[in-house]
Amino acid sequence: MPRPREFQISLSDTPYYHCISRCVRRAFLCGEDKQTHQSYEHRRQWVEDKLLFLPQIFAIEVCAYAVMSNHTHLVLHVNEQQALNWNTTEVLTRWHKVFKGTLLTQKYLTKINNSDDINNEPLTGAELLAIEQTTVIYRKRLMDISWFMRVLNEGIARQANKEDKCTGRFWEGRFKCQALLDESALLACMAYVDLNPVRAKIATTPENSNYTSVKQRIKHIIQNQQQPSTLKPFVGNSRKDMPNGIPFELNEYIELVEVTGRCIREDKAGHINNNLPSILTRLSIEPESWLIMTKQFTKVFHGAVGNEHVLQNFSENLQLKRRPNLSSCRKLLA
Numbered sequence: 001m002p003r004p005r006e007f008q009i010s011l012s013d014t015p016y017y018h019c020i021s022r023c024v025r026r027a028f029l030c031g032e033d034k035q036t037h038q039s040y041e042h043r044r045q046w047v048e049d050k051l052l053f054l055p056q057i058f059a060i061e062v063c064a065y066a067v068m069s070n071h072t073h074l075v076l077h078v079n080e081q082q083a084l085n086w087n088t089t090e091v092l093t094r095w096h097k098v099f100k101g102t103l104l105t106q107k108y109l110t111k112i113n114n115s116d117d118i119n120n121e122p123l124t125g126a127e128l129l130a131i132e133q134t135t136v137i138y139r140k141r142l143m144d145i146s147w148f149m150r151v152l153n154e155g156i157a158r159q160a161n162k163e164d165k166c167t168g169r170f171w172e173g174r175f176k177c178q179a180l181l182d183e184s185a186l187l188a189c190m191a192y193v194d195l196n197p198v199r200a201k202i203a204t205t206p207e208n209s210n211y212t213s214v215k216q217r218i219k220h221i222i223q224n225q226q227q228p229s230t231l232k233p234f235v236g237n238s239r240k241d242m243p244n245g246i247p248f249e250l251n252e253y254i255e256l257v258e259v260t261g262r263c264i265r266e267d268k269a270g271h272i273n274n275n276l277p278s279i280l281t282r283l284s285i286e287p288e289s290w291l292i293m294t295k296q297f298t299k300v301f302h303g304a305v306g307n308e309h310v311l312q313n314f315s316e317n318l319q320l321k322r323r324p325n326l327s328s329c330r331k332l333l334a
Contacts, residue, residue: 016180022071031069052230059083059143061232066196067211083143181306192297
């Protein structure tokens with residue numbers, strides 16, 4: 001039975017989470033239905049466009065993503081401090097980009113945007129108090145993964161149902177969510193997500209994996225000589241003073257994805273060669289364990305992921321009686 005979100009998300013333990021959404025029944029998100037030969041490939045762009053737009057609204061950043069034929073993989077980062085730094089106007093402006101808000105919040109923003117109007121009467125104390133209370137609610141929602149996924153998935157579902165001329169559920173009732181508790185778990189999950197099209201044999205190389213974050217990063221670097229603003233950036237060694245970002249070098253990550261991609265091909269024996277990027281050594285991950293995680297991340301892990309110590313802290317903070325994935329984490333992330 002699925003666990004409530006409060007037992008899966010703990011921002012005091014980690015801001016990083018792996019989210020998976022799947023279509024119901026035989027519904028196709030993208031790709032081609034082999035029975036009807038109808039193509040849904042154009043829907044991949046729907047998902048990618050919406051996904052890369054939402055971080056402009058929410059205090060949630062996209063680290064990795066892959067849009068597959070009947071499911072999506074996302075690695076998200078909750079930027080709690082960003083949300084806490086927003087003032088009332090910023091919170092309400094962002095919220096109104098996707099929702100109507102209330103009559104009072106609409107009135108407030110109208111007055112702010114037309115402050116020079118001589119007929120602009122000030123709001124009463126009671127109205128301002130109600131607006132502040134509403135802002136507290138909206139601020140929490142703008143850093144809530146459930147609300148982020150709701151906005152993403154509901155919009156896509158409506159578009160797909162309209163195109164299919166049908167009604168009803170398009171997605172499974174709930175998305176799956178995994179907490180990524182340390183750098184090893186984050187790196188392995190991101191590579192797992194970016195290599196989904198390669199494993200599924202719909203792409204031969206990472207740079208040709210359409211609708212993935214790794215292709216987006218490579219394409220942007222080649223064309224603009226800088227990282228894409230729509231994705232959370234790589235900022236280097238986490239053990240140095242650095243701005244907010246993914247704690248690895250981008251070139252090392254791309255090289256790691258490439259090496260891993262070559263190793264997981266079926267015509268290979270599954271051996272990682274001696275040119276393994278130094279980042280694995282730095283994180284104390286065995287090559288064999290890395291290969292297992294990046295091929296079967298969602299099969300070997302069914303909940304929060306991280307070394308035994310951080311997993312223990314996560315379970316205690318959420319008052320969980322059992323530590324999920326303990327044996328797998330001991331084996332693969334020791």
